[in-house]
Amino acid sequence: MNNITISVKGLSVSYERKMVLSNIYLDLEAGKICGVVGPNGAGKSTLFKAMLGLININTGSVLFNGEDIKKQRKKVVYVPQKNDVDWQFPATVFDIVMMGRYPHKKAFQRMNNEDRTIAMNALNEVGIEELKDRQIGELSGGQQQRVFLARALCQEADVFFLDEPFVGVDITTEEKIIQILKRLANEGKTLLVVHHDLSTVNNYFDKVILLNQRLVAYGDTETTFTEENIAKAYGGQLTILHKTGMIE
């Protein structure tokens, strides 16, 4: 395996003495979309936060292109869940998307036309350019998710972390997002997506990480996303998943 962009070695995280993630080893390649799947409380979001250097880790290391996250901030972008934001905030769609340009600017450098063009292109690609002057609270769930994706595109990063991007969005938006993610993968970006709808894993992801506090399985979706591995990750919850039709 060459083209390794992210390398996680022996990562462990605990909250107040309770182990949330233990001893995770991962090598992620460029040009692949990787789904992160596991039951509630499996530590999916924690894994993201730990890799992004947002929380303290107990042991282990995370390297992006061989370097610490602090030196790779510009290259790494995070699309968090859209529900922990104050959508009444006095900002327009365009204001939020322009945030994606901040890492490219020094403290007192002003935004120029090039930045604005990049922001408009991102808005165009996600298909909400006509909403650019709307206050963000006036958008539907799908449109709000598109705003966050447009901001991420604007940053022109190499590595994308997306936390549950398909939650609370309409089908058209879901299709649009996956189409953009596939385009990014084709251009050699590395994408990590926390996901909970098991029925779409095979269609959406090249690789899959099955997580339940430890790494249950990781590899190509076809060979890794097997009934046996899912059972290992979900344990007793599997019968419920069968009944609700989440998996076949």
Next chain:
Amino acid sequence: MEQFTYFWEAFQDPWAQRALIASCLVGLMCGVLGCFIVLRNMALIGDALAHAILPGVVFAFVVVGQSVLAFFTGAVLAGLVTAIAITWIQHNVRTKNDAAIGIVFTAMFSIGVMGISAISRSGSGVHLDLKDFLFGNVLGVSNEDLYLTTGITIYVLFSIIAFYRYLFVTTFQPVIAETMGISVNTVHYFLMLLLSVAVVASLQTVGVILVVAMLITPASTALLLSDRLPWVLFISGIVGLISAIIGLTLAILIGTTPGPAIAVTATLIYFLAVFFSPKKGLVINYFRKRKQQQKIQLEDTLKQAFRLSEQGELTIDNLLAKLWFGKSTLNKHLSTLRSKAYMEQNKSELILTQSGKDVANKLVRAHRLWETYLVNKIGLSEEQIHEEAERYEHLLTDELLDEVDQTLGFPTTDPHGSPIPSKKGRPLFPLIKLEVFKNAKIAQKQMSEQITVKLWELGLLPNMTFSVQKVEQDFIEIRSENKHIKIPQELARKINIETLN
């Protein structure tokens, strides 16, 4: 006139001019800075910090004496001690966050008050008035004070403009700021520092107790008036400034304490915005709701009249029995319906006109389509849907209804089995229903102008004959005059055709 002259003369005095300038600067600075305090839900901590600088000022007075610069240093140090103490408790002790703030600031404030009374009683000849610290003493502003206030205002405003991006992103979404390498903690403490110096500058104008009013009231006013942060900052600054001018003027005119007069003025402006904001005001909201209510009542009247007229029982009394509002309201709506030529009235006999029937038909269609949608697509049960549909039939636009109609595959009956009226001009025979290799021609009449235009763009004119070549998943390929044309599925549903045998 006499009062005006008095007022004019009053502002001729240097002390009054200094008071006016100081108040304006404080109003402007606190207004702008306050926006971030409000947006970060830090009103309580702002209040706490304002109270907590008191011991710093008192300590500075004991050590150095009446020196503005010393007050300033003491205040900033006290502010820092407070911020650190609060954070330490929040992180290391099992005490609720807001309780931690309350414990620290009341303690600091009390120490300050005790210090002031101790100095006053010591008989050292100096007079330190507690009231001046609590409510300000703007009429006693010296030139030295004014320089400092000006300096602080410039510093605070410049900092906010220079670090606008950092303040914006850390306030809106701290986690994103962190991933961009912006330290949320550094920005937080920087804002605390700005807050401390702003409080010192406000000490003489409004005092420690009322400074929080200058921070949160104009900012909350501005947030009711605009949806864009740069505008919110600007409006808030102006509101602070205007409050200062009006408040001080009032105080001089009626001879009261300026600080509280400024705070009360800011509150009055706030309530003006609460009621009269053009987008978010209570008044406009009331009228919006009332207009919606009126529309619903009118449409329900029309719909019930339509149903009754189908049964041949359309009278005012029968109509009244079906509706949920009284006779006087009904009469008002009947006269509206008459003026729109939807209805004719012959004493107590009511007659629906054709255009009235068309509009009623549309409402029935909306209601039944929405019920079908709720059952088929959302999965609600038949008992749950009627009320929902009753509400939504008034809100659905024509375009949305067509979309719903199409998504459902043009149903003919609703979940209760009642027929869904078809839209006027809806394809009697849409292209999508034509089988492969069958011949047909484009109908003269299409559902809408848009469809005709789209057909024209594809090179298809009315009465042109064609045959279907193949049906793919997302398009239908037809042949017309030796040209092969691909028509998207969605469009094919809307094209009206006539079959040829």
